[in-house]
Amino acid sequence: MSGNEAMAEAAIKAGCFFYAGYPITPQNEIPAYMAKRMKEEKRVFIQAESELAAINMVFGAAAAGVRALTSSSSPGVSLKQEGISYMAGAQLPAVIINVMRGGPGLGNIASSQSDYFQATRGGGHGDYFTPVLAPFCAEEAAGLVMLGFDMADYYRTPVLILADAIVGQMMEPVVMPAKSDFKKKLPAKTWALSGAINREPNIVKSFFLKEGGLETHNRKLKEKWETIKNNEQRFSGYKTEDAKYLIVAYGSEARIALEAVDILRKEKIKAGLFRPISLWPYPEAGLQKCAKNIKNILVVEQSLGQMLDDVKLSLPGKDIKFLGKTGGGIPSVADIVKQVKKLVTRPT
Amino acid sequence: MKVKFTRPISLKEANTHYCSGCGHGISHRLVAEIIDELGLREKTIGVAPVGCAVVAYDYWNFDVCEAAHGRALAVATAIKRCKPDNFVFTYQGDGDLVSIGMAETFHTANRGENLACIFINNACYGMTGGQMAPTTLVGQATATTPWGRNPESKEGWPIRFSEILASLPGVAFAARASLSSPKEILKAREYIKKAFTNQLENKGFSIVEVLSPCPTVWQKSPVSAMKWIEEEMVKTFPLGIIKDK
Numbered sequence: 001m002s003g004n005e006a007m008a009e010a011a012i013k014a015g016c017f018f019y020a021g022y023p024i025t026p027q028n029e030i031p032a033y034m035a036k037r038m039k040e041e042k043r044v045f046i047q048a049e050s051e052l053a054a055i056n057m058v059f060g061a062a063a064a065g066v067r068a069l070t071s072s073s074s075p076g077v078s079l080k081q082e083g084i085s086y087m088a089g090a091q092l093p094a095v096i097i098n099v100m101r102g103g104p105g106l107g108n109i110a111s112s113q114s115d116y117f118q119a120t121r122g123g124g125h126g127d128y129f130t131p132v133l134a135p136f137c138a139e140e141a142a143g144l145v146m147l148g149f150d151m152a153d154y155y156r157t158p159v160l161i162l163a164d165a166i167v168g169q170m171m172e173p174v175v176m177p178a179k180s181d182f183k184k185k186l187p188a189k190t191w192a193l194s195g196a197i198n199r200e201p202n203i204v205k206s207f208f209l210k211e212g213g214l215e216t217h218n219r220k221l222k223e224k225w226e227t228i229k230n231n232e233q234r235f236s237g238y239k240t241e242d243a244k245y246l247i248v249a250y251g252s253e254a255r256i257a258l259e260a261v262d263i264l265r266k267e268k269i270k271a272g273l274f275r276p277i278s279l280w281p282y283p284e285a286g287l288q289k290c291a292k293n294i295k296n297i298l299v300v301e302q303s304l305g306q307m308l309d310d311v312k313l314s315l316p317g318k319d320i321k322f323l324g325k326t327g328g329g330i331p332s333v334a335d336i337v338k339q340v341k342k343l344v345t346r347p348t
Numbered sequence: 349m350k351v352k353f354t355r356p357i358s359l360k361e362a363n364t365h366y367c368s369g370c371g372h373g374i375s376h377r378l379v380a381e382i383i384d385e386l387g388l389r390e391k392t393i394g395v396a397p398v399g400c401a402v403v404a405y406d407y408w409n410f411d412v413c414e415a416a417h418g419r420a421l422a423v424a425t426a427i428k429r430c431k432p433d434n435f436v437f438t439y440q441g442d443g444d445l446v447s448i449g450m451a452e453t454f455h456t457a458n459r460g461e462n463l464a465c466i467f468i469n470n471a472c473y474g475m476t477g478g479q480m481a482p483t484t485l486v487g488q489a490t491a492t493t494p495w496g497r498n499p500e501s502k503e504g505w506p507i508r509f510s511e512i513l514a515s516l517p518g519v520a521f522a523a524r525a526s527l528s529s530p531k532e533i534l535k536a537r538e539y540i541k542k543a544f545t546n547q548l549e550n551k552g553f554s555i556v557e558v559l560s561p562c563p564t565v566w567q568k569s570p571v572s573a574m575k576w577i578e579e580e581m582v583k584t585f586p587l588g589i590i591k592d593k
Contacts, residue, residue: 060426
């Protein structure tokens with residue numbers, strides 16, 4: 001199945017009760033799949049009139065206490081930032097899938113990783129972050145959607161799945177995980193709107209007009225972001241133990257880099273791959289440990305260099321090289337091999 | 349002695365933040381009275397707008413959800429679809445419902461969502477200091493139409509949105525009332541009750557537009573504001589039932 005279908009089925013398996021979305025390439029397989037499956041499962045599917053409506057429907061579904069999902073691609077996710085900011089403020093859990101395409105503007109429909117800044121720096125207005133999970137294959141995409149729902153419910157926050165067009169469109173065998181690897185017990189949604197029977201009314205809101213009210217609220221949110229930073233840094237490594245040349249890449253680009261590592265190893269060049277899975281929180285501790293004794297670091301992205309900033313922040317003082325293509329350009333296996341070889345031959 | 353008049357259970361005891369002569373207090377009370385009357389308080393989920401009524405939850409004694417500006421009906425759509433046994437309504441102003449939220453309003457109505465929508469029309473943006481609203485009357489001076497709204501200057505005409513919505517098959521009930529006199533307030537009450545009952549009977553989308561005074565922005569006394577509704581506003585926004593399917 002395609003990465004898009006794997007994510008949709010994973011949402012069903014995770015108990016997602018509500019989906020709303022608006023057509024945009026390259027994620028159209030998700031609403032098509034959900035339209036069919038949600039009906040079969042007697043759950044709610046709505047084709048919304050816009051991405052704005054879709055994300056605000058997800059806001060409503062989350063406020064009502066059910067698991068809710070929306071999906072889109074870059075230009076559509078820009079529109080959704082309004083609702084994501086409101087959900088972060090109102091502490092509503094939901095999963096938002098972004099199958100990235102080229103930008104800025106209407107850009108194109110080819111694979112891209114140029115929404116990294118938007119995804120990892122809050123994205124909408126206000127002082128907030130959202131957890132961001134980046135899959136590199138269809139099966140992992142499924143697992144991360146399940147994990148996303150659990151994280152969203154546990155921390156009461158919207159969670160972004162940052163996939164790219166290659167991960168979304170690529171067809172491959174998938175062993176659907178039964179559930180996510182999230183171990184913590186999920187709290188009851190006592191804050192949800194269900195009707196004030198035998199309790200005081202519940203209010204879902206992000207508006208704090210009284211002096212100091214918003215500062216107090218935002219400081220509480222900050223504590224939550226710090227907890228997430230401590231608990232949820234996720235990454236994977238490939239042949240990093242004895243690596244002298246470390247490639248850092250995520251999503252479909254990490255898939256490409258994996259092959260480059262194997263080719264370089266065959267030529268006796270000790271290359272390894274560090275692959276962040278959580279982009280926020282950035283797995284800086286893991287990267288620091290992995291890169292401790294490595295001088296040559298190459299960041300590879302389908303962008304002009306966005307994750308590059310986080311690698312530099314994680315590894316201060318290190319000389320970090322960058323290889324990126326933009327606007328639908330994809331650094332190939334050959335590109336990466338060539339770039340690493342340049343590092344091999346450069347004078348130290 | 350028999351008690352004839354009390355505060356509805358659905359209304360909290362609170363000091364109002366609304367300006368003197370504002371219509372929100374009356375509309376909040378009408379909503380609360382009808383929810384009490386229909387025995388709905390414990391299954392009600394209200395959706396509050398962006399605008400002066402954003403803090404409606406400070407007054408209403410039932411579950412309330414905030415919504416981004418214009419998106420109340422998108423939020424309400426999802427709540428009602430996920431919780432069909434709950435009673436769900438939105439309470440929105442003219443800028444929220446007819447301007448920034450026109451798409452959400454129109455499409456929610458067109459889907460025939462089983463919702464009630466209370467549409468407060470005061471012909472201006474109250475909270476932000478009295479700018480031109482989509483419902484501002486021709487000739488009406490506002491912060492952004494200092495010489496009066498002039499269609500000749502491409503400032504547009506007041507939009508009769510309830511009539512437009514009534515043309516959609518998904519709309520079960522559309523009516524316009526006014527808060528300008530006790531008689532009209534009782535009519536508003538009747539229409540709101542009809543809209544709420546429609547949802548209980550699964551009839552689809554119901555909207556009640558309420559012409560409501562904003563003396564502060566209109567720069568009128570509370571009494572002359574009511575008079576202005578009766579003498580001016582109703583010429584553009586005629587009262588009565590527009591559609592009852």
